[in-house]
Amino acid sequence: MKTSVREVRGVEILDLKGKITIGSGDVQLRETINKLVESGKKNILINMQDVTTIDSSGIGELVGCYTSVTNKGGKLKLLHLPPKISDVLTVTQLITVFDVYESEPEALASYA
Amino acid sequence: MTSAKPSAEPGPVRLSLSSRFENIEMAQHLCGKLLEERELSEETKHWILMALREGVANAIKHGNAQNVSKRVHVEMRVEGETLEIRIRDEGAGFDPSRVGDPLAPENRLKTSGRGIFYMRTFMDEVRFGRPKEGGMEIVLTKNLQTGKS
Numbered sequence: 001m002k003t004s005v006r007e008v009r010g011v012e013i014l015d016l017k018g019k020i021t022i023g024s025g026d027v028q029l030r031e032t033i034n035k036l037v038e039s040g041k042k043n044i045l046i047n048m049q050d051v052t053t054i055d056s057s058g059i060g061e062l063v064g065c066y067t068s069v070t071n072k073g074g075k076l077k078l079l080h081l082p083p084k085i086s087d088v089l090t091v092t093q094l095i096t097v098f099d100v101y102e103s104e105p106e107a108l109a110s111y112a
Numbered sequence: 113m114t115s116a117k118p119s120a121e122p123g124p125v126r127l128s129l130s131s132r133f134e135n136i137e138m139a140q141h142l143c144g145k146l147l148e149e150r151e152l153s154e155e156t157k158h159w160i161l162m163a164l165r166e167g168v169a170n171a172i173k174h175g176n177a178q179n180v181s182k183r184v185h186v187e188m189r190v191e192g193e194t195l196e197i198r199i200r201d202e203g204a205g206f207d208p209s210r211v212g213d214p215l216a217p218e219n220r221l222k223t224s225g226r227g228i229f230y231m232r233t234f235m236d237e238v239r240f241g242r243p244k245e246g247g248m249e250i251v252l253t254k255n256l257q258t259g260k261s
Contacts, residue, residue: 022169023133055165056230060223067221084158091233092214092226 001025020058042074175201
């Protein structure tokens with residue numbers, strides 16, 4: 001998985017590309033989020049548009065990231081969920097846990 | 113003299129994988145090949161391959177505790193309209209009834225415990241057994257008739 005971080009209007013946008021699966025991307029996601037949290041960043045938006053595959057391990061990491069950001073008083077939200085990843089979150093009822101947006105401006109406005 | 117009519121069904125495919133996560137892709141690739149001739153929807157294929165991924169990952173991580181000297185044995189076959197995938201590890205086994213319900217409010221935000229749930233969601237049947245060879249075996253079955261495109 002490739003990750004890149006850009007900051008827009010006080011929100012750290014994490015663009016992910018590739019797989020978030022066991023042994024490939026799951027730990028990388030956690031480490032990237034932890035670095036942001038440790039450096040005091042509280043508003044984090046994960047852009048999932050180019051995520052090709054996710055498994056239960058990747059879902060677990062997403063949940064763990066959500067919890068660690070929330071526990072620090074921050075907000076972690078999701079942007080551009082591909083349909084199959086949305087399905088995977090839906091069947092485990094996690095879709096109700098995350099705030100999910102279809103447009104970046106709309107997502108950014110929600111942090112204001 | 114009559115010659116035996118060749119079976120129209122490919123396989124079974126049998127794999128013996130070392131306990132490395134990168135081998136999950138190989139199992140998925142071969143399962144994809146096994147299903148290639150079937151007129152399945154992309155959606156159905158995707159969920160079958162995800163269930164396979166979860167089963168092999170479970171065997172590597174929890175069954176064999178990522179000990180690369182232990183193997184994960186995978187057998188995949190199509191008989192009639194039924195796909196059967198057997199995944200056996202060489203670990204100590206576990207009691208599947210003790211795995212918590214990931215939909216329960218107290219488990220909703222746990223970072224693990226969803227793999228078996230996904231297998232049960234995406235396949236028709238998931239059975240657990242303790243074969244005589246040792247380890248734990250998960251048997252996944254799917255009626256391919258219902259997943260045609």
